[in-house]
Amino acid sequence: MGKRSRRYKEDYLYKELQDPKKAAAYLNECLKDEDPAVFLIALRDVIKANGGMSKLAEEIERNRESLYRSFSVNGNPGINTLVDALDVYGLEINVQPMRLHA
Template structure:
């Protein structure tokens, strides 16, 4: 008996605002710019790239390119896509342990 497998796609699991926020937050903690843009691209695909393109005033093709793991989106692209998917950037201080 052979086991049939299929590719796992995170997009299938980004089905609630809480899951989306947790996913993006985890990726931001990692700090890898390529991973961050690709993860935002995952969320845009989950929400529908055509709708995100419409809401941001950008073409689907340019969003796919910018939000790929090889893309290098500008800050205004990231901010507009995050806004379209219902998120915003925020800044928090890094917890630093004080010497005793």
């Protein structure tokens, strides 16, 4: 990650992602990408913005290393881990019918 993108994340993005509404909008936008890794990267941004993986591990009583693996680009968090993590940040999963393309 370059110096400019690191500054953007530290100076702007992480502050914005402390707001549950903004974090939800960010995550929902990333869910639109066909690559599920995009969502996991975004979720890691939300985690970092709100105290990091160690704090999350403590909050949801999970192993920190396990969480790092689950939320990595190649990760595959279980539904319970995902729901528990989102809950810590005031977020929830919401299933909606797909929009049909005309």
